[in-house]
Amino acid sequence: MSEALLELLPSVLLEGLLLGCVYAMIALGYTMVYGVLGLINFAHSEVFMVGAVAGVEVYRYLGPHVDNPYLLALAALVVAAFISGGLAMAMERLAYRPLRKRGSTNRLVPLITAIGVSFFLQDFVRLIEGLWHGEFYMNYPADAHLEAMHDLPLGMSIQNKSIFVIAVTVAMMFALDHLVRRTRLGKAIRAVAQDLPTASLMGIDPDKIIARTFLIGGALGGIAGVMFGLLYSQINPFVGFVPGIKAFTAAVLGGIGNIYGAMLGGLVLGTIETLGGTYLFFLTDGALGNEYKDILAFIILVLLLLFRPQGLLGKTQGEKV
Amino acid sequence: MTSRRPIVLLGIAAVAASAALLAWPRATWALIAVLGVLFGCLSVRDYKPARFVIALALLLVVIPTAGTHNTFLFELVTTMGIFAAMSLGLNIVVGMAGLLDLGYAAFFAIGAYTWAIFGSGQASEFMSGSFPLPGWPYFYIFSALAVITGALTGTLIGLPALRLRGDYLAVVTLGLGEVVRVTANNLDHPINITNGPQGITPIQRPPVGWLLKPLEWLGLDSSPALAYSIFFYVLVLAVIGVVVLVNVRLDRSRFGRAWVAIREDEIAARAMGISLTHTKLQAFATGAAFSGVMGAIFAAKQLFVSPETFTLLQSITILAMVILGGMGSIRGALVGAMAVALLNLEVLKSFSDFLVHLRQTGFVLNLGIVSYNFANLSDQIEPAKYERMIFGLILVLMMIFRPSGLIPESRHRLELGERKKARDAAKGGSHGAA
Numbered sequence: 243m244s245e246a247l248l249e250l251l252p253s254v255l256l257e258g259l260l261l262g263c264v265y266a267m268i269a270l271g272y273t274m275v276y277g278v279l280g281l282i283n284f285a286h287s288e289v290f291m292v293g294a295v296a297g298v299e300v301y302r303y304l305g306p307h308v309d310n311p312y313l314l315a316l317a318a319l320v321v322a323a324f325i326s327g328g329l330a331m332a333m334e335r336l337a338y339r340p341l342r343k344r345g346s347t348n349r350l351v352p353l354i355t356a357i358g359v360s361f362f363l364q365d366f367v368r369l370i371e372g373l374w375h376g377e378f379y380m381n382y383p384a385d386a387h388l389e390a391m392h393d394l395p396l397g398m399s400i401q402n403k404s405i406f407v408i409a410v411t412v413a414m415m416f417a418l419d420h421l422v423r424r425t426r427l428g429k430a431i432r433a434v435a436q437d438l439p440t441a442s443l444m445g446i447d448p449d450k451i452i453a454r455t456f457l458i459g460g461a462l463g464g465i466a467g468v469m470f471g472l473l474y475s476q477i478n479p480f481v482g483f484v485p486g487i488k489a490f491t492a493a494v495l496g497g498i499g500n501i502y503g504a505m506l507g508g509l510v511l512g513t514i515e516t517l518g519g520t521y522l523f524f525l526t527d528g529a530l531g532n533e534y535k536d537i538l539a540f541i542i543l544v545l546l547l548l549f550r551p552q553g554l555l556g557k558t559q560g561e562k563v
Numbered sequence: 564m565t566s567r568r569p570i571v572l573l574g575i576a577a578v579a580a581s582a583a584l585l586a587w588p589r590a591t592w593a594l595i596a597v598l599g600v601l602f603g604c605l606s607v608r609d610y611k612p613a614r615f616v617i618a619l620a621l622l623l624v625v626i627p628t629a630g631t632h633n634t635f636l637f638e639l640v641t642t643m644g645i646f647a648a649m650s651l652g653l654n655i656v657v658g659m660a661g662l663l664d665l666g667y668a669a670f671f672a673i674g675a676y677t678w679a680i681f682g683s684g685q686a687s688e689f690m691s692g693s694f695p696l697p698g699w700p701y702f703y704i705f706s707a708l709a710v711i712t713g714a715l716t717g718t719l720i721g722l723p724a725l726r727l728r729g730d731y732l733a734v735v736t737l738g739l740g741e742v743v744r745v746t747a748n749n750l751d752h753p754i755n756i757t758n759g760p761q762g763i764t765p766i767q768r769p770p771v772g773w774l775l776k777p778l779e780w781l782g783l784d785s786s787p788a789l790a791y792s793i794f795f796y797v798l799v800l801a802v803i804g805v806v807v808l809v810n811v812r813l814d815r816s817r818f819g820r821a822w823v824a825i826r827e828d829e830i831a832a833r834a835m836g837i838s839l840t841h842t843k844l845q846a847f848a849t850g851a852a853f854s855g856v857m858g859a860i861f862a863a864k865q866l867f868v869s870p871e872t873f874t875l876l877q878s879i880t881i882l883a884m885v886i887l888g889g890m891g892s893i894r895g896a897l898v899g900a901m902a903v904a905l906l907n908l909e910v911l912k913s914f915s916d917f918l919v920h921l922r923q924t925g926f927v928l929n930l931g932i933v934s935y936n937f938a939n940l941s942d943q944i945e946p947a948k949y950e951r952m953i954f955g956l957i958l959v960l961m962m963i964f965r966p967s968g969l970i971p972e973s974r975h976r977l978e979l980g981e982r983k984k985a986r987d988a989a990k991g992g993s994h995g996a997a
Binding site: 281282284337340341348349350351352353354355357358359360361362363364365366368369372373376483484487490491494528529530533534536537539540543544545547548551 | 657661663665720722723724726727729730731733734735737738739741742745746748749752753875879882886890941943944949950951952954955956957958959962963966
């Protein structure tokens with residue numbers, strides 16, 4: 243029994259890594275917006291969902307004309323990144339900026355707006371898809387080449403699409419790291435995150451930087467949406483909620499506001515969840531199964547808030563009066 | 564001298580609306596008119612006794628009388644009442660204490676399952692004893708228990724989340740709603756506690772034999788169905804009464820003031836010697852307790868509970884009620900609940916039916932230049948199915964254009980009034996100097 247479990251372990255870890263890639267990409271959007279605005283952007287889960295839906299549309303319309311599956315997947319990623327990024331920016335412009343300009347001191351106002359935007363978008367996408375195609379349950383088409391398996395040592399095997407997802411994630415993380423650390427925009431984002439009023443005194447236009455932060459976070463969310471679709475195939479307008487809340491947990495796990503924390507948190511959470519989902523069944527003799535894996539992330543969140551609210555890489559900050 | 568006009572108008576409107584509802588008990592617009600007058604009773608100033616009498620007459624005479632001709636009306640009004648009580652409960656958490664609770668339906672679920680499990684044969688699946696427990700007196704005992712289980716769950720969940728910045732509570736409660744639903748959905752194995760996705764039915768109701776005699780005296784159909792409709796209607800009204808009373812008393816109590824203080828400025832409140840975690844927990848548990856008791860009543864009324872009733876959508880619906888009415892405002896919570904519940908239960912459905920009717924009959928709308936044949940209307944356009952969009956819009960638009968709600972909290976209104984007065988005084992002063 244335990245040998246069988248051990249044999250399974252490398253494949254489970256790999257599965258967790260893949261899930262972690264998706265979580266990490268979503269978590270980046272939460273953490274970047276939290277960094278500059280101190281706002282939990284609940285609607286980010288819908289930005290992710292819109293990315294996944296945009297990807298389906300690309301497959302629907304370009305699929306018959308493009309033969310190379312990688313080219314097609316790349317096209318889906320790019321389109322999803324643009325649409326999701328644009329959506330996130332529009333959201334900031336239409337819903338969050340008016341609140342900021344009014345200078346309301348009520349902390350609940352932006353949060354409630356965010357949850358409202360999130361709910362609105364779910365049904366909005368449902369309506370559009372319903373009018374466009376007559377149904378709102380969608381599938382990423384299976385591609386024989388992308389599904390093809392490669393054998394790895396330790397009894398693991400990996401599909402082409404998984405390699406693709408990991409490659410995209412790694413590339414995006416390096417790109418983001420470069421952007422944040424080495425470019426003027428990255429410097430400005432860090433400055434706004436550190437201290438918005440002072441940054442604006444230094445000649446940085448905070449509105450512009452905030453909009454671009456939303457754009458970048460949204461684009462990453464859109465890419466995550468396509469990756470999710472490639473990995474798990476089934477998509478609908480309500481698919482964003484659960485990955486969204488888990489990605490937020492990942493962001494908290496890594497230390498919210500910290501970009502590297504979000505990456506780490508995503509990978510760790512994906513791994514824990516897959517491990518839990520697989521082994522819970524064996525450990526409890528079949529009493530508790532895979533269906534509780536969604537709760538696992540939540541339990542981690544609660545424990546984290548109790549014992550290490552600043553997360554793995556976060557620093558505790560004193561409250562300012 | 565203050566004008567008597569508002570109260571006279573209100574009285575006339577009350578008579579007209581009652582006549583309409585009694586004449587057409589099935590008409591939605593008549594019900595809206597009656598609710599509009601109730602809304603008026605809540606918002607007109609002064610004339611407290613007269614307003615009170617009008618409201619009581621509408622609630623206890625007109626609506627029940629109309630309801631005997633149309634039991635659906637009872638169903639509708641009772642459901643609205645359950646929502647109203649919940650929105651009052653959530654108002655304590657969100658409105659007074661400023662804690663965003665996005666999993667309020669979870670406590671509703673816990674209350675509902677508290678009675679559903681023991682008020683049906685379900686409990687015999689995992690413990691010995693004779694189940695279902697009879698409605699009398701156990702329904703009342705378990706309703707009280709639901710208050711405790713609700714408050715207890717609230718405390719357990721609030722404890723980790725409330726020690727941190729407010730935003731974390733929003734996420735934790737968002738997750739909690741999901742956890743409770745998933746757990747209820749899967750707890751049919753290894754021990755069958757909730758009966759999983761099939762839900763639990765039938766659930767015992769308290770006996771209402773004592774109501775049949777008075778109904779007979781009134782010359783009404785003395786069927787148990789009608790008796791139950793009336794019973795639950797009155798029960799819900801009574802609970803709302805209690806909840807309003809508790810709300811009003813709390814609002815002006817030490818707790819209420821502490822909650823408002825925390826909402827306005829945590830650091831200042833702490834400097835005044837208010838224990839943050841403690842006070843927040845009290846607010847959170849109080850709100851959860853209200854939700855719990857409504858859950859127990861809901862379970863008995865519906866005879867059936869299943870995990871599908873307690874979704875995030877339910878929590879957001881209640882949140883939309885509080886936001887629409889005005890955070891922290893008791894009257895606002897009532898008005899918001901009436902408006903949103905009516906929209907959700909009746910108006911959207913009627914509108915959908917209307918569109919379906921137009922589509923089926925192939926109605927052609929002719930506006931001179933533009934004409935549209937409704938037969939071409941996509942069958943995807945069904946307003947009743949897009950509640951998420953509508954509630955989302957309500958939340959966003961209220962936050963952008965009127966964050967204090969339709970009926971702002973009186974504290975807030977006073978504050979605004981004072982500011983305006985101060986500004987006017989400043990203007991007057993500068994004019995004087997010039």
